[in-house]
Amino acid sequence: MSAEPQPTPAPAVSAVTPAADTTPLEAPAASKPGIIRAGDHVLLVLPSENKRMLQIKPDTTVELGKFGKFQTNALIGKPYGVPYEIVKGGELVRAEVTPEDALGEADSDVKDANNKNIFDDNANQTLTHEEIATLKAEQASGHEIIAKIISSHSEFDKKTEFSKAKYIKKKRQTFLRQFTPVQLDAATLCDFYFNKNPAKTKEMRIDILSLLLTSANVRAHSRLLIYDDTQGMVTAAVLERMGGFGEVVVVHEALSQNLDIVRYMNFPQATLDTLTTIPVNRAFPLPEEMELWEASADTRENKTKPSFRETRDNIHRGGFDGLIVASTADPHSVVDLLSPYVATSRPVVVYHSALNMLTPLCQSMRASQSYILVNLLTTWYRPYQVLPQRTHPTMNMSGHGGALVVATKVAPGPALPSSLTKQELIAVGSSTQGSRKRSKPANPARGSSGSPAPKKAKVGDENEGDGMEVDPVEAGSSQV
Amino acid sequence: MSTFERYSATIAEGDLAILYRGHSDLYPIVIKSGEFVNNNKGYVIILHPTPELWTLSLPHRTQILYQADISIITSLLRLKPGSRVLESGTGSGSFSHSLIRTIAPTGHLHTFEYHEGRAAEAKAEFEAHGLAQFATSQCRDVCKDGFGLTNLVDAAFLDLPAPWEAVASAKQALRKDVATRLCSFSPCIEQVARTVEALTQHGFTNIEMYECLLREHDVRNVTIHQVDVMRSLAPRPKVAAVRPGKGQEEDVPAAPGSVITALVRPRNDARGHTSFLTFATLLPQAEEADEQ
Numbered sequence: 001m002s003a004e005p006q007p008t009p010a011p012a013v014s015a016v017t018p019a020a021d022t023t024p025l026e027a028p029a030a031s032k033p034g035i036i037r038a039g040d041h042v043l044l045v046l047p048s049e050n051k052r053m054l055q056i057k058p059d060t061t062v063e064l065g066k067f068g069k070f071q072t073n074a075l076i077g078k079p080y081g082v083p084y085e086i087v088k089g090g091e092l093v094r095a096e097v098t099p100e101d102a103l104g105e106a107d108s109d110v111k112d113a114n115n116k117n118i119f120d121d122n123a124n125q126t127l128t129h130e131e132i133a134t135l136k137a138e139q140a141s142g143h144e145i146i147a148k149i150i151s152s153h154s155e156f157d158k159k160t161e162f163s164k165a166k167y168i169k170k171k172r173q174t175f176l177r178q179f180t181p182v183q184l185d186a187a188t189l190c191d192f193y194f195n196k197n198p199a200k201t202k203e204m205r206i207d208i209l210s211l212l213l214t215s216a217n218v219r220a221h222s223r224l225l226i227y228d229d230t231q232g233m234v235t236a237a238v239l240e241r242m243g244g245f246g247e248v249v250v251v252h253e254a255l256s257q258n259l260d261i262v263r264y265m266n267f268p269q270a271t272l273d274t275l276t277t278i279p280v281n282r283a284f285p286l287p288e289e290m291e292l293w294e295a296s297a298d299t300r301e302n303k304t305k306p307s308f309r310e311t312r313d314n315i316h317r318g319g320f321d322g323l324i325v326a327s328t329a330d331p332h333s334v335v336d337l338l339s340p341y342v343a344t345s346r347p348v349v350v351y352h353s354a355l356n357m358l359t360p361l362c363q364s365m366r367a368s369q370s371y372i373l374v375n376l377l378t379t380w381y382r383p384y385q386v387l388p389q390r391t392h393p394t395m396n397m398s399g400h401g402g403a404l405v406v407a408t409k410v411a412p413g414p415a416l417p418s419s420l421t422k423q424e425l426i427a428v429g430s431s432t433q434g435s436r437k438r439s440k441p442a443n444p445a446r447g448s449s450g451s452p453a454p455k456k457a458k459v460g461d462e463n464e465g466d467g468m469e470v471d472p473v474e475a476g477s478s479q480v
Numbered sequence: 481m482s483t484f485e486r487y488s489a490t491i492a493e494g495d496l497a498i499l500y501r502g503h504s505d506l507y508p509i510v511i512k513s514g515e516f517v518n519n520n521k522g523y524v525i526i527l528h529p530t531p532e533l534w535t536l537s538l539p540h541r542t543q544i545l546y547q548a549d550i551s552i553i554t555s556l557l558r559l560k561p562g563s564r565v566l567e568s569g570t571g572s573g574s575f576s577h578s579l580i581r582t583i584a585p586t587g588h589l590h591t592f593e594y595h596e597g598r599a600a601e602a603k604a605e606f607e608a609h610g611l612a613q614f615a616t617s618q619c620r621d622v623c624k625d626g627f628g629l630t631n632l633v634d635a636a637f638l639d640l641p642a643p644w645e646a647v648a649s650a651k652q653a654l655r656k657d658v659a660t661r662l663c664s665f666s667p668c669i670e671q672v673a674r675t676v677e678a679l680t681q682h683g684f685t686n687i688e689m690y691e692c693l694l695r696e697h698d699v700r701n702v703t704i705h706q707v708d709v710m711r712s713l714a715p716r717p718k719v720a721a722v723r724p725g726k727g728q729e730e731d732v733p734a735a736p737g738s739v740i741t742a743l744v745r746p747r748n749d750a751r752g753h754t755s756f757l758t759f760a761t762l763l764p765q766a767e768e769a770d771e772q
Contacts, residue, residue, distance in 0.1 A: 034658025034764070079764045081659035094766055097685050183659070187555045207548075207692050210555035216548055217530045219581050220561045221486050241582065243561025321487050343489070345528040355697065359742050362699050371499060372525060376697040376744070379548060384689040384756070388678045391669060403697075410525055 017371075035212065038076050041184055041264040041411040042202040047142075047176040053264070061090060068177045074226040083175075085141070095178050111302035115163065118155050127465060142176035149175075162390060170329065185265050186237035193233065193261075194398070201233040201261070202326060203353040205401025207381040209233070213241055215406040216322045216349045218246035225320040225338055227251045228327045232259030234351070235275070244270040249315060251338070253328055254281040272391075277301070283315055284337060319343045323409075326351040331405075339370070344411045347419060355403040362405050369412040377404045482610025483529050483578035484577065485584055491526065496609060498533045500525040506537035529609075531578040541598050544574035545639070548694040549665070549754055554582055556637040556759050557661045562588050565597050566629065566636040567654050568592040568622050568646065570602045575637070580606075580614045589614055590629060590653075594621040622646050629653035636663040643671065644678035656765045664758040672756045684760035691756055696747045 035058060037043060044052045046067055054062065060072045060245070068086035075092060085095040127149055135145050149171055150156055161165065182188055190209050193201040213233070218224065218241040226249050228234045235250050239262065243250065250259070259277060285293035297309040306314070318341040327334045331350045339348060348371070352358050358376060365371040379401060383394045483495055491497060491511050499507040501521050508529070509517060517524075527533060545553075553575075559565060563583045570576055570593035571699055579589050593599035599619035606612045620628070623642055626649035635645055636650040643664045654660040662684065664675045709716070 037609050079658060081761060081763050097763065099680070185558055187558060206555060210551035211548065211694075214532060214551040214554065214578065217532065217581070220585055240560050243586070245561065245585065319489075343487075345526075346487070349529075355744065359699055359744050362697075363701070363742060366699070373503065376699060378695045378697065378746075380691070380693040380695060381552070382691050384691070385673075386672055386687065386689050386758070388673070388677070391673060408527065 034080055036075055036078050036080060036181060037266075038072075040082075040266050043184055043188060045180045045182055047178055047416075048173045051182075051196070053192065057240040066174075067124050067179060075181060077242060078181075080181055081180050083180045085178045095100065098176070098178075100170060109227045114160055115158075118158050122228070124155045125149070125153050132328055142172070142178065145175045146171045160390045184266060186233075186240045189236065189261055189264060190233060194401075200329075201230045202297040202351070203350060203400070203402055204233060204326070205228060205379075205381065205398060208351070208402040208404060209237055211377065211379060212324065212326075212349050212351055212404060213237060216324050216347045218242065218322070222321045222403070223247045223249075223319075224340055225251070225315065225323050227325045227327050227334050227338060228259070229253050230261075230326045232261035232263075234324060234326045235259055235277075236261045236265050239267060239271050239275060240265065242271075242274060244268065244274060245276055248275050248319075249311065250275065250277040251280050251283050251315075252277065254279040273304075276306060276311050276314070278308060278311045285313050315341055318340075320346070322346050323348045324351075325349070329381075331358060332364065335361060339409065342409050344409055346409055348405075348407045350405040351402055358403055358405045365405065365407050369377075370409060372410055374405065374407040377406060484531070484534075484611055485614075486580065486610045487528060496529050498527040498529050498537055500527050506533060508534070508537050531581045534577050535574045536552060536572060538572060538577075540572050541569055541601060542569075542571040544572045544693075545665070546574075546754065548692050549757065550575055550578045552692045553637065553663050553665070553757060554578065556757075556767070557637065557648045557663055559583060559587075559635060563587040563635060564590070564591060564633045566590045566592075566650065567648060568636075568638055568640060570599065570617060570625070571639065572598070573602045573605055575639075576602065576606070576615065577609070577611070577652050579637075580611050588616065590616050590618070590627070590633065592618050592620045592622050592627065594619065627653045631656050634660055636660075636662045638662070638675075640664075640715045641671075642682075643675045647675070647678040647682050647684075651684075651762060655761050656762075658764050661764045662760045662762065664760075665755045666758070667753070669756065672758055675758055679760045684762055686761040687758065688760075689756055689758045691753065693751050693754065693757070695750060697744055698745050698747050701740050702743055704739050704741050709738065 010100050029031075038056060038058045041055050042051065044054065044062075044064070046052070046064065052064070055203070056072050056075060058073055058076060058450075061069055062072060063069045064086075069090055070084075070086045070092055071090045074083070074090065078092070078094075083095040083097055084092040087093055132145065132149075135148065150168070153167075156164065156167070186209070187206055190201065190204065190206045216224070216238075218238050220243050222242060223246055224238060224242075226235060226238060226248060229252060235248065238248055252259075262272075262275070282293070288477065294309075297312075298307045320342045323335070323338050323342045323346075325331055325334050325338070325348075331352050335348065335350060342348060348365075350358060350361060355376070355378060362374060362376040365374040381401060382397050385392060385394050425472050481498075488495075493511065493513060495511050497509055497511050499509050499517070501507065501524060503521065506527075511526075531550075535544065535547060535550070538544070548722060551623040557565070559562075559579070559582045561583060564587055565579055565583060567576060567579060567589060568591070570591045574588060576591055583589065591602070593602060596619050599617060603612075606615045606617065618628075623640065623645035627646075630652055632655065634655060635651050636654060638646055638650065640646055643666060650662060654662070662679070664672075664679075666672050666675060676689070679687055
């Protein structure tokens with residue numbers, strides 16, 4: 001049994017005063033997690049299931065249309081996830097959580113109710129629009145209005161229990177004066193954009209994003225290289241899972257440094273400090289444009305971050321713990337450019353919204369001696385409704401969420417015949433890192449020598465799964 | 481420093497490593513000087529351990545969780561460094577290794593297993609892999625005796641035959657000052673229905689249920705002829721050897737109009753089902769000031 005560590009302290013962050021040249025990513029003041037802070041970006045979920053993203057600035061009124069308006073100061077310091085009812089004066093009180101299934105409240109006197117004798121007619125509802133407007137003006141609570149609507153419906157009692165529950169749920173979506181502030185994190189943002197504006201995040205669905213994170217072994221103390229054209233969705237998810245430990249270098253399309261989504265995560269400064277970003281034309285200028293690049297190589301995009309030259313040098317040092325690619329450019333070309341900087345026995349994970357865009361890359365990797373465990377993956381992700389006697393998959397589901405190529409990088413090398421003596425193997429040349437150098441093979445058949453050896457010994461080609469037409473050993477691999 | 485917690489550039493004495501002998505042939509070994517491993521393939525690649533490789537190569541004591549489920553559960557429970565998680569049952573420790581990877585270095589895993597033998601094996605494994613500081617393993621029948629934790633964890637994961645029996649105790653173990661998350665993993669829909677009923681009764685909200693499966697795709701090159709090639713009464717020309725993935729310019733198509741094309745299709749040996757994943761939120765308790 002091990003001792004439980006100290007409770008996680010709030011991150012030590014000094015209150016950030018925006019500089020005159022506004023830093024693109026500033027951290028809000030530290031406070032207790034799970035509690036709404038001034039300056040937080042939050043997601044407000046309305047009874048209609050519409051969602052609004054906004055920043056909670058103090059001393060502001062927020063208008064929610066028919067659902068009412070409230071003062072932001074009333075929200076600051078309150079817990080996330082709780083529904084709040086808007087009362088007189090724009091104040092907020094914690095609301096009762098409306099049960100998702102209204103079945104309990106739908107009293108059914110008629111046991112074998114069905115819709116055989118119900119005729120759909122607007123006249124069934126005797127409460128007029130004017131009367132509803134009056135109720136709203138009198139600030140009757142949403143629940144009161146709904147109760148009135150139900151009692152004014154001439155055919156309501158004839159409905160089946162399930163039908164009543166459905167009806168009540170619909171009315172709640174229109175008349176409740178409530179909202180729920182939801183904490184922004186990678187999963188929430190991924191879902192929000194996938195449903196509201198999928199083009200922004202390159203149609204990446206949460207199940208594929210989560211698979212990307214585990215496949216790339218994203219965790220504290222990693223040093224990762226990322227090519228991110230998803231407006232920062234991938235970067236935000238990676239930073240969240242690194243928790244402020246380690247280092248993330250993000251290369252992106254030259255035309256825009258747009259990591260919007262990172263901003264919405266309300267990260268503490270410690271996390272933002274692990275992030276370095278650089279446009280691809282600053283990290284990898286064309287040889288013929290080096291002079292032009294030199295002219296502004298020592299610029300910093302902002303004062304606290306390294307210059308283009310320093311970041312370029314950082315990347316060229318290589319030895320990254322993983323490569324993640326989600327690019328607008330052809331993924332094969334991006335992997336060719338960045339893979340040399342990844343250490344061996346480390347993951348390379350490539351995302352694209354369209355499976356066929358990953359096919360050439362998958363084939364190259366499978367045929368190449370530089371990668372093993374190459375997989376081309378999509379996911380099936382289906383939600384279900386679970387209600388008493390009404391359990392079934394939901395009527396609508398997402399048809400696609402993107403695709404991944406996942407691979408492990410290894411060092412390519414000459415195939416070494418097992419007839420070599422130990423001395424000859426040592427003489428082949430040794431290296432402990434870098435993909436371009438040959439590695440000293442660890443030969444288990446002879447027993448290890450006890451001294452640390454690099455992680456690689458590869459001879460010959462490999463079988464890749466079933467049903468594949470595998471290349472016969474070709475000249476150049478020098479296998480005896 | 482545990483190789484499960486951090487990457488190291490070189491293999492050290494006593495390190496766990498994963499031997500790769502082929503696409504579906506992964507084998508964990510401990511690298512010790514003087515020891516021999518017999519291998520008839522003529523080559524071997526020694527890989528740095530990761531939870532994903534461990535899941536694919538670990539010795540099974542029970543049915544385990546695979547990467548697709550592990551991934552979505554981790555994300556929807558909002559786990560990250562510093563999270564405190566409860567897991568029951570430990571089983572073969574597949575998910576445990578992944579959880580520790582995600583919550584380290586500042587988080588903690590409380591894992592429970594009612595089978596004495598398995599509990600001991602899991603505990604020994606955590607020790608051997610240098611992860612004992614991140615995990616408290618207990619042998620306990622949580623459905624009978626509860627978790628014995630109060631207001632402590634950010635998330636609870638239940639992989640039990642009767643999860644509804646553990647809901648009350650899981651609720652007690654979860655923090656009450658902020659919203660927390662729970663996931664229940666059950667193969668049968670009847671289990672899901674009973675679990676959701678228990679969750680609702682105990683005040684959990686935002687109940688959602690999903691299934692999540694991987695689809696692996698195969699890619700291979702074939703030569704596709706135009707039908708006119710088939711129309712000739714003369715003997716058909718020989719088809720050139722097809723080389724997957726090699727530069728297209730090296731390949732010589734067998735006949736005019738023939739093209740070497742990649743065929744992509746999902747693998748036939750696909751998973752149909754692992755388990756249903758039920759998620760729920762426990763909202764923070766109301767404070768005095770909120771009652772008006």
